[in-house]
Amino acid sequence: MADRADVVIVGAGHGGAQCAIALRQNGFAGTITVIGREPDYPYERPPLSKDYFAREKSFDRLAIRPAAFWAEKAIAFKLGTEATGVDPEAHELMLSNGEIQGYGKLVWATGGDPRRLSCAGSDLAGVHAVRTREDCDRLRADIDAGANTIVVVGGGYIGLEAAAVLSKLGLKVTLLEALPHVLARVAGEPLSQFYQTEHRNHGVDLRTGVAVECLEGDGHKVTGVKLSDGEVLAAEAVIVGIGIIPAVGPLILAGAAGANGVEVDDCCRTSLPDIYAIGDCASFACDFAGGQVMRVESVQNANDMGTCVAKAICAAGSGEEPEPYKAVPWFWSNQYDLKLQTTGINLGFDQTVIRGNPEDRSFSVVYLKEGKVLALDCVNMVKDYVQGRKLVEAGARPDLAALADKDRPLKELL
């Protein structure tokens, strides 16, 4: 007979873990099972490209909760297996270990798989993603074995954070970005320019507007990266950080609406009965992006959606209306001694205002649309981040001259 739990959470990342924690916090008394593809209990992913990678923090310090916590809260885990099929009518999952897992409510929290290069050589040994502990440990093993010349493909946050750690370790790092500037998908040009300069000042050979033709190898291991202009960069290891593909295949096959991720409503419900989706894999009409249907890839989003669903499940149990998801988006990235904090979503901005001088390595970029504050990127400017968040929340339309004056606290502009 199939094993069954009242709530089954597929995915043991930040979102799945928080959903389970919040269910118990909100008094959910039913059975909870979490399905995790990796062998480990939920752990923090951001340090994988930062202090775990730099060996400043050991893996045990990354645990979101100790193993004993999950047992004490009667949250069961099936680790090292994943959901390969969903039968929404029977309320059952097919697992890769052959088991059938029944559910009352299903929470899909699978995140995404690192996008891989599609060119020749992308499956050579020594080509790494940075998404899981295993990815990170493999890369560290290459470095321990003497890899000294590293090419990072992709100038997003993962690629830049990896480049920062590697160059601090004294390795020879080249970073390749296909678009005209790094962070092109998420940041305005002033921030991109700033990070490009920082990385170059730290010795990273950072190149923009370059396309990878293929990876070269000795038949087993990667030896170089060939660019479209014919140049071959030597590489003893390659890190690929070119985004993720939301891991929603089984749900879409089962009939859930979605293309880029699985679509959810304002309470994280998919189009299938009793199935929710949260985190990186869920696309939703985001209030902070003018209602644009989008996915948000961040710890904050995974976590807050997890809480939202936990409350919705508890509310359904007592016949109450669920509360919609409306957390203010925020994000952080640490590179070198730079603390970047962002709040809001800058999608569709038509103007930027800079507070402070990037040359001082402490400044903020404020993104506006038709005079309304959409988002801020704050570099070593925690005060702006804290106060700017309130501007985003309020949809404030501050005076631009005052906004550009870094000595004018943002809270005065509400």
Place this chain on the structure above:
Amino acid sequence: MPKLIVVDRAGNQAAIEAREGLTVMEAIRDSGFDEMLALCGGCCSCATCHVFVDEHWAEAVGMPGGDENDLLDASDHRGPRSRLSCQIAMAAALDGLRVTIAPED
């Protein structure tokens, strides 16, 4: 091992072991207090590990640093002895430290 006394949001008090070198946030989280969100994992980028330090421990623990101070300003519950627990390293000198988990923002 130094002891840490933690008061949760409901007022329940528990004494826990806090390994030296870990932060107060990690000690609280690892002892199973589910209220300790600590979303950024201890890199002083959010304010979700906010605690109040007991009055007679305030001096030994010290004042918040610059970034920490700014982040604490984000909380509606900030008080004179507010700290982010990820920024307090446990040490023998803090044996018996008592902190209260701040209300959720």
